[in-house]
Amino acid sequence: MNGEDIKTYFKEIFAQVAPEVTFEKIDMNMPLREQIEIDSLDFYKIVVALQKKTNVYISDSQLANFKSLNELIKFILSQSPQDLPLNLSSSGK
């Protein structure tokens, strides 16, 4: 799993959770909520879906520290190998 894989996951998740958002227009280095209108339920669904895809747990207190999607991607990549996804083969990658 690399950064591009996780970006693809994000794209798939956004297509389900917030289909009105054009993912390509999101600046990966800017705070998400300053760019698009998502509420706490959307955010919850995104986090749950991301955990299911990557098998990496991200706590709410950690989430509060991330300033952008790129920071979040770096965090996921920093997790130990045993936390890597079990379902990569089904992700199309």
Added chain:
Amino acid sequence: MNYNLPMPSLGADMDEGKIVEWKIKTGDSVKKNQIIASVETTKSVIDIESFREGVVMNLLKSVGDVVHVGETIAIFDILGEEILDQKEQRIKVSPAAKKMCEDNHIDFKQMIGTGKEGEITLQDVENKLQSTKVEKIFSGKNLRQAIASLMSRSKKEVPHYYLKKRIHLDLLMKWQDETNRNVDPSRRLLTPVLLMKAVINSLKKYPEMNGIYKDENFAFSTNIHLGFAIAFKEGGVLVPAILDADAMSILELNAAVLDLITRARDGHLKSRELSEGTFTITNIGDLGSDEVFGIIFPPQVALIGIGHIRKEPIIDSQDLVRAGFVVDITLSADHRVSDGILGAKFLNEIDKNLNSPSSLG
């Protein structure tokens, strides 16, 4: 015996409704309070419930049909109708309740009493009136106007007082992390739900905050129907309630919150959820504001506002400064019912609950 099921009125301004979906079909047995159809009104889609038990004989209207209030939409074969007729002959109603029904043009034969041996009490009639009022507000043709009217009334009639308390959340966040780490992702506990649970526990100790004010009297509610403000992306706010939230575990509450938000967005709220709230929570923290001093949702008597959960410098017991999670919790309360001293104790109780997170489970 046949019963003609009419298009119900979901508010005084409702003249007609469009059938969006039938949840039943010919031959189905229908129980009391079962959701039988979704109906689109001028502002939202509402699930309608059956007030009778029986078997569906015929659905007279199709999906997409616009039907006037009172027009028959389905025919039920009512089970035990003769028995019901006899029962209606001897409906018990207290004299005060009967007079209030007459004054407000309510047919008490259509009501279900909660008093001894099913007697219709004054409280039953007051609940009915309250329900009608809120439904009217909800189904108004312009949600913005409805909000304006209700909030203006609140600021005009209710003498608010406001309190704020900053609460440390490090223990809560740690407990939440440990809990969420060990469950399936779909069972993750939402942070606002933990705050809600702390408020519910505190309301049990301070019932003066939970109920309705009417005719210069405050009536406690024995149940906690927890309303929470849900904002819509297209604008406007609704305050549906989680009914009987006091009887729920933290996991049940978490599921109920997710379900209610989803149904509010999809237009599948039930009329009871919009009319029976006894206390309200508003959470503005998602958008980054540190505090909100809300306006009480009449006829309720108090509201808790939740601000942005953030890291701030904290002076610990050793007088050392460290970074820690905090939230500003505000209370807007009705001075006709409670005083600031009680309000402060209530906020302290919420603080105590949030700092004993294992008691929330």
